[in-house]
Amino acid sequence: MYQKERMDNILQIVKRNGYVTVKFLVESLHYSNATINRDLNVLESQKKVKRTYGGVEYVETRYTPLKFRYLKMRSAKLKIAKKAAEFVRDGDLIFMDSSTTTEYMVEFLTTKKNLTVVSNNMALLAKLSEYGINAICLGGRVVEPPSMLGGDEMLENIMKYRADKCFFSSGFVSEDGWLNSAFVHKLMVQNSKKSYYLVDDGKLEMSRRAKRFGLNFSQISCVISDHAFSEEAKNLYPETEFVKV
Numbered sequence: 053m054y055q056k057e058r059m060d061n062i063l064q065i066v067k068r069n070g071y072v073t074v075k076f077l078v079e080s081l082h083y084s085n086a087t088i089n090r091d092l093n094v095l096e097s098q099k100k101v102k103r104t105y106g107g108v109e110y111v112e113t114r115y116t117p118l119k120f121r122y123l124k125m126r127s128a129k130l131k132i133a134k135k136a137a138e139f140v141r142d143g144d145l146i147f148m149d150s151s152t153t154t155e156y157m158v159e160f161l162t163t164k165k166n167l168t169v170v171s172n173n174m175a176l177l178a179k180l181s182e183y184g185i186n187a188i189c190l191g192g193r194v195v196e197p198p199s200m201l202g203g204d205e206m207l208e209n210i211m212k213y214r215a216d217k218c219f220f221s222s223g224f225v226s227e228d229g230w231l232n233s234a235f236v237h238k239l240m241v242q243n244s245k246k247s248y249y250l251v252d253d254g255k256l257e258m259s260r261r262a263k264r265f266g267l268n269f270s271q272i273s274c275v276i277s278d279h280a281f282s283e284e285a286k287n288l289y290p291e292t293e294f295v296k297v
């Protein structure tokens with residue numbers, strides 16, 4: 053098999069699963085660890101995948117600059133963020149991802165007592181610290197200026213914490229509950245007693261062209277949205293709470 057064909061096969065597997073380990077690729081394609089790693093390095097240089105935490109993650113090519121994401125659906129994001137903050141209790145330790153939607157939660161958390169927030173968003177943590185909230189940075193490298201952190205160090209640091217709750221968003225979600233989560237979200241959900249997914253209706257429109265990979269609603273405690281998910285969709289996830297704002 054030529055390298056290009058092999059890399060195409062690798063990319064298909066990673067895209068289908070969202071995240072896989074190098075070991076999984078070696079066993080699936082029957083090539084050496086060194087060969088797979090060389091191919092992954094090429095794919096990463098082409099910005100098609102991202103090497104992380106002992107494996108590889110698919111890179112979603114559609115991208116909206118940060119300054120525009122703050123403005124897009126701002127009114128809906130504020131409503132969602134306000135409702136999400138109502139689930140935070142005094143004394144909680146919570147994960148918050150680097151999405152603009154969770155960053156809007158800051159103004160609704162300032163009166164919480166003995167709250168600890170762990171995040172890969174330096175801007176979010178800086179705002180919270182001004183109000184005396186215990187803010188813990190996950191570290192890592194800057195993957196989106198000026199404030200979003202990523203990389204293996206950041207992912208490894210997530211594993212040091214056991215949170216009461218996590219709050220996160222993503223680029224899009226399908227009506228039947230599949231979202232394009234990053235590996236950071238999977239680890240936050242895994243290491244939290246409850247998980248809250250914040251999503252505005254605009255991301256449902258984008259999802260019509262989305263491939264299914266990452267998390268789905270069966271792994272999430274609560275979905276908070278301005279979108280009215282159908283009863284059919286809700287019935288697919290009887291253990292998941294749906295909150296409409």
